[in-house]
Amino acid sequence: VQLVESGGGLVQPGGSLRLSCAASGFTFSSYVMSWYRQAPGKERELVAVINTTGGNLNYADSVKGRFTISRDNAKNTVDLRVNSLKPEDTAVYYCSAYRALYAERYWGQGTQVTVSS
Secondary structure, eight states: OEEEEEOOEEEOTTOOEEEEEEEESSOGGGSEEEEEEEOTTSOOEEEEEEOTTSOOEEEOTTTTTTEEEEEETTTTEEEEEEOSOOGGGOEEEEEEEEEGGGTEEEEOOOEEEEEOO
């Protein structure tokens, strides 16, 4: 099982990024996909969730209207478009796959997003 995130970087406040997560080694379309983030000294928090078909999306209140999660089950990828970035969005962003039936959860290694002028 592999989840590989990419797309992080240094961006100015108000800027945008597209984070991507490439999955392999499991039946991607059977898993709920999520993005989490963890800032220095803080607990990991859920940012966005997308169900197996992509028809149900949920976001943390702090990112609603600025972040968009999407998935492509044909390509085994899940993206997070992050717009109007703020310094408080600075964190390591993690991709996660979850299947409730077997209580399975997988994590990627994370990609750093730094918002600073």
